[in-house]
Amino acid sequence: MEIRGALTLRKRQVLIFFVLLGLSETGPESVRYSVAEEKEIGSFVANLARDLGLGVGELSSREARIVSDDNEKHLHLNLLTGDLLLNERLDREELCGSTEPCVLHFQVLLQNPLKFFLVELHIKDINDHSPTFLDKEILLKISESTTLGTKFLMESAQDLDIGSNSLQNYTISPNSHFSVKVQDSGDGEIYPELVLDRMLDHEKEPELRLTLVALDGGSPPRSGTTSVLIEVLDINDNAPKFPQKLYEVQVLEDTAIGSWIITTLAKDLDAGNYGKISYIFFHASEDIRKTFEINSTSGEVHLRSSLDFEAIQSYTINIQATDGGGLSEKCTLLIKVLDVNDNAPEVTMSSITNRVPENSPQTLVAVFSIRDQDSGDNGRMVCSIQDDLPFILKPTLKNFFTLVTEKALDREMRDKYSITITVTDMGTPRLKTEHNITVLVSDVNDNAPAFTQTSYTLFIPENNSPALHIGSVSATDRDAGANAQITYSLLQPQDPSLPLDSLVSINADNGHLFALRALDFEALQAFEFLVGVTDHGSPALSSQALVRVQVLDANDNVPFVLYPLQNGSAPCTELVPRAAEPGYLVSKVVAVDSDSGQNAWLSYQLLKATEPGLFSVWAHNGEVRTARLLSERDAAKHRLLLLVRDNGEPPLSASVTLHVLLVDGFSQPYLPLPEAAAEAAQTDPLTVYLVIALASVSSLFLFSVLAFIAVRLCRRGRSGLVGGCSVPEGHFPGHLVDVSGTGTLSQSYQYEVCLMGGMGTDEFKFLQPIIPSLPVHDTGRNIEENENFRNSSGFNVQYKV
């Protein structure tokens, strides 16, 4: 910068305003004037006429003119008055700059005679300019570590004025750090220097704004200012600082991964890179680094993997904050994990019995322990099973339990229990664990097999095929397995004479009963025995039932004709007197049927007769009577074919041939001819012999009857019977005769037929009546009870020949 107007004070004192008058003998006369700059146009400078010694009017007459060096009309000459006036504002700085003294040269020309004068006009400076700085603002960057007394050269200001009006001093706005020192550059110019008086602190005042003032020496002085911005440059003089040495935070263990936990923000007063902090976990364990992460720029701590209170309850983490300059600081972060009820109770079965025998109280079923990994209420547990089960839980040690049966179990009532052990903790929310145990009740042979009925009655038609399935007995056993496997058997009958083993057999497995042989109703009508059933338990249990077998009668017996004998070579021949009245009892066919009931109801019928209409047969009792009076014309010999039929389904029948001989009187004895009977019906040539034979037989018969009656009369004189030995009596219920094997042959039809044989022939035998063996209500004289015979043969009608 150029400092102008470097006039010495002494020179300026010499250039005081004066007018030098006088003419130079050798050269043109010159006058000097001085005028301050910046005067108004028209301002009076001097009276030139007077100064040059010219008279008034001479100037105009001599045509005075002012000629300047630079042909500028700075001045105006009043020709009338001779006054020299300013024709324009004179600016010293414009005309002369920093040149001093500033002089304008003029010539005043006069004619008639030509004459010129020199005029020097000194232009005096006034303080019309203020000091100015080139820059409105000056930026200074000063490190805060700058030492005291350090000087900072500042740009100088400029003032166009010169001399004392020029720049004289610098000052600075009041501040605590800087003062200004004015320095002389040696060539008259001065410049300011900022001097650091007090240490700067970036952290306190990162920048300062000062005003530098330049002052000139005018009166009054003028000033110019510039603004100085001082940026205090930071140095890394501050380590990062945590607001707290220890951070404590509580985190629920179920906090989601990635959750924000805390921000440990350190502060560094330094700026820029020195204030940039990065965070790390300092010497962190593997656990910590696995579980947490810290954002190196923001200091936020986040959860990286899930927490587990049960594994680690707290973490102590050292966090180091480091700034860009390498300064660091630590703090401690204590993270406490809070328990959350995140663990359900656990049940650990130590031993378990899946099969419990019935009938045994206080049996150990299971031993188990329970556990909850949570703490506090979250880990307190309650253990229970269903109420309605015959089992109880018994705590043994802490968290150890046994499950025992409360009372004896009954497998037959319930053979399986599903026990749910429920363990609930007291946390919020409550967590529970269920463990199911299935207990099977094993069987004990505590139930005897039982027959479905206490007695069974089976009906078997006689003449069954052998091995016929006649029925079943059935038993059940409420136990299970072998205890329920049952075997049927026949028990020995109470009656030792019953040959049970040959009659029936039983299938041991299913209780089916079979007849071993064909049964004969006539031999055995009913029998009973016991069947037993035994299970396979140990010890085995058994029970028994009565089986009663009824043999059903079948019409399997043909009526058997007792009289007259049918197989004899000398058949019976009835003798009938020709004088017999109608209804005369010729004979009575006697037949029996071993069957019973309807099968034994017999009816008689005349099938064929030599002379139909002569004889009639009573259907129900077999009596053969004459139907009309006999006459001489009737043949002497008659042959009647009778049919005896039972009422079975289908009916069975037997035929009887009856020979009747008509005789004129019982006086004529007839001796039967053996061959006559056989051949009677066959050939006509034999008729004669037959007649003879019949006659003889009839007579013999008559004789026999008479003799027999006589004998009977003698024997039964006491009984008062008048008739012969054949005594039909009582009523008859129908046309049938019941000769059932049960001995119910009506007593009215009990006959004693006595044929007293004479003549030494075998054909006539003493025939005893047919007597039922079972209770006979009346006489019972001729009944010979023979139990053995009855039982073994099955015939309950006995007869004796």
Ligand SMILES: *[C@@H]1O[C@H](CO)[C@@H](O)[C@H](O)[C@H]1NC(C)=O
């Ligand atoms: C400059 O100004 C200061 C303060 O105003 C003053 O103390 C000092 O004397 C001045 N210097 C000169 C040379 O006038």
Ligand SMILES: *[C@@H]1O[C@H](CO)[C@@H](O)[C@H](O)[C@H]1NC(C)=O
């Ligand atoms: C760290 O935090 C900053 C600011 O919150 C974020 O912009 C940046 O992505 C984060 N860095 C990581 C690795 O998360």
Ligand SMILES: *[C@@H]1O[C@H](CO)[C@@H](O)[C@H](O)[C@H]1NC(C)=O
């Ligand atoms: C246990 O049994 C109960 C009832 O039978 C059933 O609801 C439950 O699901 C079972 N629990 C398990 C774990 O099998």
Ligand SMILES: *[C@@H]1O[C@H](CO)[C@@H](O)[C@H](O)[C@H]1NC(C)=O
């Ligand atoms: C006739 O039958 C009866 C009874 O069955 C018997 O006792 C008798 O010997 C038989 N007579 C002849 C000759 O066959």
